[in-house]
Amino acid sequence: MKKVQFKSSYSQYLFLAPQLGILLIFLYWPIIQTFRDAFTMQDAFGFGTQFVWFDNFLFIFDDPAYWIAFKFTIIYSFVITLITASIGLLLAVQANNVMHGKSAYKTLLIWPYAIAPAVVGVMANYFFSERFGLLYHLFNNLWGFNWYESVFDSYIYLIIAGSWKQISANFIFFLAGLQAIQRSVIEASMIDCKNSVRRFWTITFPLLMPTTFFLIIINITYAFFDTFGIIDTTTIGAPSGETRTLVYKAYMDGFRGLDLGSAGAQSIMMMFIVLFITIFQFRYIEGRIHYN
Amino acid sequence: MTRLITSGFSHFILFIGILIMIVPVWMIFASSTHTGLTINTHGLQMFLGDSFYENYMRVLLYQGGFFKEITALKMFLNSFIMATGVAILSVITSLMAAYALVYYRTKYATFLFWIIFVTILVPLELRIFPTYSVMAELNLVNSYFGLIVPISASAIATLFFRQFYKTVPDELLESAKLDGANTWRFFVDFLVPLSKTMIVAMLIFMFVFGYNQYLWPLLVTSSEQYWTVVMGLKMMSGSIVHRFAFVMMSMVPPILIIIVLQKHFIKGVFQDK
Numbered sequence: 059m060k061k062v063q064f065k066s067s068y069s070q071y072l073f074l075a076p077q078l079g080i081l082l083i084f085l086y087w088p089i090i091q092t093f094r095d096a097f098t099m100q101d102a103f104g105f106g107t108q109f110v111w112f113d114n115f116l117f118i119f120d121d122p123a124y125w126i127a128f129k130f131t132i133i134y135s136f137v138i139t140l141i142t143a144s145i146g147l148l149l150a151v152q153a154n155n156v157m158h159g160k161s162a163y164k165t166l167l168i169w170p171y172a173i174a175p176a177v178v179g180v181m182a183n184y185f186f187s188e189r190f191g192l193l194y195h196l197f198n199n200l201w202g203f204n205w206y207e208s209v210f211d212s213y214i215y216l217i218i219a220g221s222w223k224q225i226s227a228n229f230i231f232f233l234a235g236l237q238a239i240q241r242s243v244i245e246a247s248m249i250d251c252k253n254s255v256r257r258f259w260t261i262t263f264p265l266l267m268p269t270t271f272f273l274i275i276i277n278i279t280y281a282f283f284d285t286f287g288i289i290d291t292t293t294i295g296a297p298s299g300e301t302r303t304l305v306y307k308a309y310m311d312g313f314r315g316l317d318l319g320s321a322g323a324q325s326i327m328m329m330f331i332v333l334f335i336t337i338f339q340f341r342y343i344e345g346r347i348h349y350n
Numbered sequence: 351m352t353r354l355i356t357s358g359f360s361h362f363i364l365f366i367g368i369l370i371m372i373v374p375v376w377m378i379f380a381s382s383t384h385t386g387l388t389i390n391t392h393g394l395q396m397f398l399g400d401s402f403y404e405n406y407m408r409v410l411l412y413q414g415g416f417f418k419e420i421t422a423l424k425m426f427l428n429s430f431i432m433a434t435g436v437a438i439l440s441v442i443t444s445l446m447a448a449y450a451l452v453y454y455r456t457k458y459a460t461f462l463f464w465i466i467f468v469t470i471l472v473p474l475e476l477r478i479f480p481t482y483s484v485m486a487e488l489n490l491v492n493s494y495f496g497l498i499v500p501i502s503a504s505a506i507a508t509l510f511f512r513q514f515y516k517t518v519p520d521e522l523l524e525s526a527k528l529d530g531a532n533t534w535r536f537f538v539d540f541l542v543p544l545s546k547t548m549i550v551a552m553l554i555f556m557f558v559f560g561y562n563q564y565l566w567p568l569l570v571t572s573s574e575q576y577w578t579v580v581m582g583l584k585m586m587s588g589s590i591v592h593r594f595a596f597v598m599m600s601m602v603p604p605i606l607i608i609i610v611l612q613k614h615f616i617k618g619v620f621q622d623k
Binding site: 313 | 394565
């Protein structure tokens with residue numbers, strides 16, 4: 059903290075007021091309502107609500123569709139994190155390695171970051187359409203690809219669509235991480251270890267750990283929440299709800315099914331999952347890595 | 351010699367990476383310059399056709415939507431208003447909140463910090479219906495205010511500014527105090543000019559964030575007059591080539607901003623020199 063500060067006065071709250079005001083009205087108030095929804099149930103005619111304790115939660119735990127969405131969300135975020143971080147790292151290492159054209163490569167690889175997930179989804183649609191989709195036909199010739207019916211194929215479709223733009227975010231952060239490593243460390247390691255592959259895994263990669271863990275969190279959040287726009291413009295959950303993330307399912311149940319109790323309970327479950335990952339990140343991972 | 355080989359290998363990998371990024375977008379662009387007939391009979395195209403002007407003009411000016419009362423041009427205007435509003439409002443509120451957190455001595459500092467910080471854990475997607483019903487109660491559905499304000503409290507931007515303020519030397523405030531600057535003058539005359547790089551980076555980040563919103567405009571706009579580009583993509587009717595053209599145009603503003611202002615963006619986010 060700062061050694062020199064202003065004394066606390068009403069003016070402090072004037073500075074905080076705009077942001078806190080928006081948060082209270084459009085964030086805290088809705089969160090309280092989410093909890094209210096989760097513990098109540100509307101009667102069939104919509105005349106009144108009744109306090110039902112954990113019924114909504116028990117109901118979603120009993121619902122196979124919830125566990126299908128759960129499974130998909132876990133697999134999807136794991137695979138997206140793995141693919142985008144590895145390709146992002148590979149490209150960043152190569153870009154850091156070249157003498158000429160570093161900034162040109164940066165420019166040529168940074169822009170997909172700016173494209174909206176929903177737009178990526180609409181584009182992916184064209185490559186996976188049965189009528190003229192190139193990838194659809196390529197994969198169809200290889201192994202009879204048909205995402206309308208095969209769960210595995212619909213996973214492939216969404217993994218490709220979901221990873222594409224996220225590679226660029228991983229690339230930018232890894233490149234920044236690589237450039238932050240001090241020149242002297244690299245030069246010293248070049249004397250000690252002639253093998254560049256081993257040098258990378260024993261010296262460079264451990265130094266990139268903070269970046270890696272930051273990106274893992276970024277990628278998981280992306281797969282949890284931002285992929286909404288991709289799913290809603292591609293499979294819409296096909297085949298038979300197998301490719302709905304937890305967020306997408308909660309939205310469908312609340313908006314299409316008008317079941318606010320269930321949607322509220324699902325949102326709260328999701329908050330706990332995010333909270334768990336955050337705490338895990340702070341407690342177990344942050345303590346084990348070295349920042350320089 | 352080995353140096354040349356490894357650098358050749360690097361260029362090769364990077365070249366493939368760039369191809370994976372560019373080819374899909376190029377194909378949609380090339381296809382958008384053909385006629386619908388060509389696409390339907392020959393599929394996606396690799397080379398440019400000659401219907402560019404015709405297709406793009408028709409998309410920009412065509413009255414689309416269920417009630418045929420919105421053009422793509424109007425959607426672009428809405429997206430710009432929304433993205434600019436989100437960028438400016440969130441940067442101003444975050445600058446101010448971070449200032450209060452760092453430069454005031456108070457026993458509630460930690461509590462106030464957490465009240466802002468925990469909101470990162472609760473993205474809009476998790477509280478979408480209650481937020482919508484708050485909007486409905488306050489009569490903010492179908493307004494620019496409703497599109498902009500509820501998503502303009504950015505804890506991430508506040509965190510970035512807070513981190514940045516902490517690196518500002520204490521001497522700055524000491525000398526400002528000697529000059530007789532009060533809290534407001536110190537903020538406006540000293541701190542804000544000093545944070546310029548950071549402000550630009552956050553403006554870019556929040557502009558792209560606002561422009562790319564999909565679910566939020568979908569919910570809070572029942573009137574077509576407030577449709578934005580990204581949500582409108584799914585709604586627009588028309589032949590396949592017109593949809594290609596619309597997709598292409600929808601990407602241009604955020605990509606252009608990121609490419610043109612790339613240096614400022616990276617400088618701010620990574621606090622590079």
